Amino acid sequence: QQQVKQSPQSLIVQKGGIPIINCAYENTAFDYFPWYQQFPGKGPALLIAIRPDVSEKKEGRFTISFNKSAKQFSLHIMDSQPGDSATYFCAASYNTDKLIFGTGTRLQVFP
Amino acid sequence: NAGVTQTPKFQVLKTGQSMTLQCAQDMNHEYMSWYRQDPGMGLRLIHYSVGAGITDQGEVPNGYNVSRSTTEDFPLRLLSAAPSQTSVYFCASSYGLGSSTDTQYFGPGTRLTVL
Numbered sequence: 162q163q164q165v166k167q168s169p170q171s172l173i174v175q176k177g178g179i180p181i182i183n184c185a186y187e188n189t190a191f192d193y194f195p196w197y198q199q200f201p202g203k204g205p206a207l208l209i210a211i212r213p214d215v216s217e218k219k220e221g222r223f224t225i226s227f228n229k230s231a232k233q234f235s236l237h238i239m240d241s242q243p244g245d246s247a248t249y250f251c252a253a254s255y256n257t258d259k260l261i262f263g264t265g266t267r268l269q270v271f272p
Numbered sequence: 273n274a275g276v277t278q279t280p281k282f283q284v285l286k287t288g289q290s291m292t293l294q295c296a297q298d299m300n301h302e303y304m305s306w307y308r309q310d311p312g313m314g315l316r317l318i319h320y321s322v323g324a325g326i327t328d329q330g331e332v333p334n335g336y337n338v339s340r341s342t343t344e345d346f347p348l349r350l351l352s353a354a355p356s357q358t359s360v361y362f363c364a365s366s367y368g369l370g371s372s373t374d375t376q377y378f379g380p381g382t383r384l385t386v387l
Contacts, residue, residue: 170312205315205378250314260315
């Protein structure tokens with residue numbers, strides 16, 4: 162059972178564009194929503210995370226928007242750069258702390 | 273700190289062979305876990321451990337065994353490899369389960385091919 166649905170599967174933007182990756186979840190008990198970034202040949206690394214008591218969180222060019230009533234959250238990358246080309250995973254967890262990952266979005270940013 | 277290390281980086285097995293994927297961390301993390309990554313499937317939890325001597329199953333545990341004799345090491349054993357176990361395997365660790373905001377640190381992965 163896929164508890165975190167992520168879209169799109171792949172995304173191509175030009176430098177300076179604002180790619181948006183969306184995730185939807187089913188379990189209302191989830192209380193932690195991180196995004197991980199993975200470069201080819203590397204393990205995922207935490208990029209940014211949010212808890213459901215806030216609707217938005219920004220860290221540099223990366224922003225998470227959170228809609229609790231719709232059970233959706235999204236990652237926005239402002240002024241995207243070729244160095245942002247990577248696979249992005251959303252995830253969710255609840256009290257047991259087992260992370261449930263989305264299926265990933267491969268982002269390519271062209272100069 | 274080396275962080276989370278995994279060996280080997282690449283491995284090719286024949287169906288039915290056994291092997292152990294090694295994982296070690298030097299951050300004194302209590303929580304360690306194994307994931308497999310397959311195209312279009314994301315990261316799926318195989319087994320996890322909340323401390324030395326304690327392990328539990330994740331989403332896809334069949335065909336894999338784990339043990340946790342020390343805080344630092346968390347090996348993953350394939351008893352009889354099958355082509356369906358061809359995947360990239362990641363080990364991860366974090367401070368614990370006390371807070372759901374504990375960051376998980378991932379190793380570089382082991383790419384396994386079963387022929």
